[in-house]
Amino acid sequence: MKVIIIDDEASFADSLKDLVQVEGYEAEVYHTLKQAREGLEGADEPMVVLLDHDFRDVGEKDQVGYDFCGWLRENHPFGLLLPIIYLTGRETTEHFLKQQRDNPFVHPSAYISKDQLASDQELLPNLLKQYQEQFERIRELSEKQGVQQALIGFRDMEPEDSNYYEAE
Amino acid sequence: MxxxxxxxxxxxxxxxxxxxxxxxxxxxxxxxxxxxxxxxxxxxxxxxxxxxxxxxxxxxxxxxxxxxxxxxxxxxxxxxxxxxxxxxxxxxxxxxxxxxxxxxxxxxxxxxxxxxxxxxxxxxxxxxxxxxxxxxxxxxxxxxxxxxxxxxxxxxxxxxxxGTLNDETRSLRSREAEQWKELATLFGDVVHELNQPVGAIGLGVSTVKRYFEKGDRGNTLKFLEKLRLQVQFLGERMQVYKALTERSNAEETHRVSDMVSGVEELLRHYAEKAHVRIDIQITDDNKWKQALYLRGDKFLFQMAIRGLVYNAIQACSEESIPLERRHIIIRGIFTPSRPDEQSVAPYGWVDIYVRDEGPGIPPGIRERIFERGFSTKKGRGLGLGLTLAQSVAEHYGGRIVLMPEIATGVEFWLRLPAAPEP
The missing domain is CATH 1.25.40 (Serine Threonine Protein Phosphatase 5, Tetratricopeptide repeat)
Known part of the structure; x- marks a missing residue:
C-alpha cells in the first residue's frame, strides 16, 4: 500500500512523508494538484491519499481539493473505497454528513486536522494499519466471490447510489 | 585661383x-x-x-x-x-x-x-x-x-x-477602537499559520521516536537534526509575531515604510502560497521633503494596515483571478493638511492606499463592508479586519475610504495624521 501526500506546505508534507516511511509504507509527495493528477493518472494500486483540504492550485479552474477528490474516485478502480483523507481543522460534523449524503464522490473518508496528526502519535499509524487491513479484506472478498464489483465495481456507480455506500 | x-x-x-x-x-x-x-x-x-x-x-x-x-x-x-x-x-x-x-x-x-x-x-x-x-x-x-x-x-x-460622501464612497462613522478581545480574534489566522511548522515538528517527534524504538541510531540523529531546523524556523516566525505584538508608547514615532514592511513580512507566507505579488511604494522622497512617519501605537497601525493587505490577498486568491492579476500595490504618500485640519494633522497626512486586482466588491455589498462581522469570505473571515482598520484610523483622527469607480479590483485609502521625523 502506498501513501500519497498532497500538500503545498513543503515542510509539513516532508515531515509527514518521513513518518509514513518509518511506519514501513511507501510515500509519494506532490506539492501541486497538477503534479498529483499527472502522477496518479492511470494509478490502480491500493493507496491512501492525504490531501490538504485548503489546497488551491493556480492555472486550472477546477483544481480545488473537492474536484481532485472527485476526479481520483472516478479514475481509480477502487472508486468510493479509495481512502482519501482531507487534512483540515475547519470542517464540522454537520458538513461531513451533508457532503456524504449530497455528493459521495467528493466526500472524503475522513477529516483530520494537522494539529491532531501532530499531537496524537498513534493516529496516523493506526489509520494506515486500518486501511491496509481494509485492502486485505477487499482482496480476500474478490478472491472468494470472483465478482468484479467486490473489488472495483464502484467506477460506474452514480452518486445517487449512496444508499449502497451507506449500507456498506 | x-x-x-x-x-x-x-x-x-x-x-x-x-x-x-x-x-x-x-x-x-x-x-x-x-x-x-x-x-x-x-x-x-x-x-x-x-x-x-x-x-x-x-x-x-x-x-x-x-x-x-x-x-x-x-x-x-x-x-x-x-x-x-x-x-x-x-x-x-x-x-x-x-x-x-x-x-x-x-x-x-x-x-x-x-x-x-x-x-x-x-x-x-x-x-x-x-x-x-x-x-x-x-x-x-x-x-x-x-x-x-x-x-x-x-x-x-x-x-x-x-467630503468623501456620495453614494459610492463611505466615509466612516466615528467609533472607539475595538476591544482587545476582538483584536485577539484576528490571531486565529496567525494560529493557522503557526499550525504548519508546529504540525511538522509534531510529526518529526513521532518519526524520531519510531527510529529510536527501532534502535536506528543513524536515522534518530538525522531526524533530530531535521527537527532542530524546524524548531529554528518556528522561532524565526515567532520573532515576526513578537515584533508585531510589542506594545509601543503612544508617543513613539514610527517610520511608515518599516511598519508596512513588517506587515508584508507577516503576510508573506499567505501571499506566496496564493502566488500574490506585493509591491510597496512609499514615497519618503517627495516634493515636501517629508519622510512618512506616524506617532502612536505601532501595533494598532500595523493591525490596520494588515487588515487591508490581508483582505487584498484574499481577494487576489480567488480561483477566478489569473496569475497576472494576483498583484497588490501598497502606496504611501504625504499630503499637506489644509488650514482647517491643522488641529488634527498639524504635520500633514500619511495616505496609505492598498490596491488589489481581485474580483472587486459588488455594489450591493459596498455599503456593508465596514459592518462588524460582515465578511465575503464564506465563513473564513471574521469580518473584523476592516472594522478594526476603521477604528484605528478614527482613533487617531484619520479615516478609511473605499475608493469608488475602480475598474479592476478594490482600493482602500487609509488616512492618518503624519508625525514629524524624529
Whole structure:
C-alpha cells in the first residue's frame, strides 16, 4: 500500500512523508494538484491519499481539493473505497454528513486536522494499519466471490447510489 | 585661383577653404534659425501658459492655432500648457479632448504622457468630478503609466473637497477602537499559520521516536537534526509575531515604510502560497521633503494596515483571478493638511492606499463592508479586519475610504495624521 501526500506546505508534507516511511509504507509527495493528477493518472494500486483540504492550485479552474477528490474516485478502480483523507481543522460534523449524503464522490473518508496528526502519535499509524487491513479484506472478498464489483465495481456507480455506500 | 583660395592639406585629404567657409556659414545659419524657432516656440508656450493662468483658454487656443499655422510644431510642454489652460478654466472635457487627439508623431514617453494625464485629472479635480478623476486614474493604471504623488494628490484633494460622501464612497462613522478581545480574534489566522511548522515538528517527534524504538541510531540523529531546523524556523516566525505584538508608547514615532514592511513580512507566507505579488511604494522622497512617519501605537497601525493587505490577498486568491492579476500595490504618500485640519494633522497626512486586482466588491455589498462581522469570505473571515482598520484610523483622527469607480479590483485609502521625523 502506498501513501500519497498532497500538500503545498513543503515542510509539513516532508515531515509527514518521513513518518509514513518509518511506519514501513511507501510515500509519494506532490506539492501541486497538477503534479498529483499527472502522477496518479492511470494509478490502480491500493493507496491512501492525504490531501490538504485548503489546497488551491493556480492555472486550472477546477483544481480545488473537492474536484481532485472527485476526479481520483472516478479514475481509480477502487472508486468510493479509495481512502482519501482531507487534512483540515475547519470542517464540522454537520458538513461531513451533508457532503456524504449530497455528493459521495467528493466526500472524503475522513477529516483530520494537522494539529491532531501532530499531537496524537498513534493516529496516523493506526489509520494506515486500518486501511491496509481494509485492502486485505477487499482482496480476500474478490478472491472468494470472483465478482468484479467486490473489488472495483464502484467506477460506474452514480452518486445517487449512496444508499449502497451507506449500507456498506 | 589657388592663391585666393589656397588648398589646405590635412592628412591625406585636401579641401577648398571656400567650401569650408560656406559649410560653416550654413551650419551657423541653420543654428540661428533653429535657435529662432526654439525661442519662438518657447515664447508661444509662455503666452499659452499665461492665458491659461488668466483662465482664458480660448485665447490660449488662438495662440496655439496661430503657432501651428506658422508651421511651428508644438512640443509636449505646449500641449501641457494648453491642457492645463482648459483644466484651470473649469473645462476639463476640452482638456481631455486635447489629450485624446495628440498627434501621433509626438512620441511621448510614458512619464510625459502620465504628466499630461495628471493635468487633465487635476482639471477634473478642480471641477469636483470624482468619477472622471477615477476613470482617468484607472486608465493610467491600465496603460501602465506612472501614478505619482501628483496624481494621488489630485485625487486626494477632490475627495477632501467632496467630503468623501456620495453614494459610492463611505466615509466612516466615528467609533472607539475595538476591544482587545476582538483584536485577539484576528490571531486565529496567525494560529493557522503557526499550525504548519508546529504540525511538522509534531510529526518529526513521532518519526524520531519510531527510529529510536527501532534502535536506528543513524536515522534518530538525522531526524533530530531535521527537527532542530524546524524548531529554528518556528522561532524565526515567532520573532515576526513578537515584533508585531510589542506594545509601543503612544508617543513613539514610527517610520511608515518599516511598519508596512513588517506587515508584508507577516503576510508573506499567505501571499506566496496564493502566488500574490506585493509591491510597496512609499514615497519618503517627495516634493515636501517629508519622510512618512506616524506617532502612536505601532501595533494598532500595523493591525490596520494588515487588515487591508490581508483582505487584498484574499481577494487576489480567488480561483477566478489569473496569475497576472494576483498583484497588490501598497502606496504611501504625504499630503499637506489644509488650514482647517491643522488641529488634527498639524504635520500633514500619511495616505496609505492598498490596491488589489481581485474580483472587486459588488455594489450591493459596498455599503456593508465596514459592518462588524460582515465578511465575503464564506465563513473564513471574521469580518473584523476592516472594522478594526476603521477604528484605528478614527482613533487617531484619520479615516478609511473605499475608493469608488475602480475598474479592476478594490482600493482602500487609509488616512492618518503624519508625525514629524524624529
Amino acid at each position: 589657388s592663391e585666393f583660395f589656397p588648398l589646405r592639406q590635412s592628412g591625406n585629404k585636401n579641401y577648398c577653404a571656400l567650401c569650408g567657409f560656406s559649410a560653416s556659414f550654413a551650419v551657423s545659419f541653420y543654428m540661428k534659425i533653429r535657435q529662432f524657432y526654439i525661442e519662438l516656440t518657447f515664447h508661444y508656450g509662455a503666452l499659452i501658459n499665461a492665458y491659461g493662468k488668466a483662465r482664458q483658454p480660448d485665447k490660449a487656443r488662438e495662440v496655439f492655432d496661430d503657432m501651428t499655422a506658422k508651421g511651428l510644431k508644438p512640443n509636449e510642454t505646449i500641449y501641457g500648457a494648453l491642457v492645463n489652460a482648459y483644466g484651470q478654466a473649469g473645462q476639463p472635457e476640452d482638456a481631455e479632448k486635447i489629450l485624446r487627439n495628440l498627434p501621433e508623431g509626438l512620441n511621448l514617453s510614458s512619464q510625459t504622457l502620465g504628466y499630461l494625464y495628471n493635468l487633465v485629472i487635476k482639471g477634473y479635480g478642480r471641477a469636483n468630478r470624482v468619477e472622471d478623476v477615477n476613470r482617468l486614474k484607472e486608465e493610467m493604471l491600465q496603460k501602465g503609466l506612472p501614478i505619482d504623488v501628483y496624481t494621488l494628490g489630485a485625487t486626494g484633494s477632490v475627495y477632501d473637497r467632496m
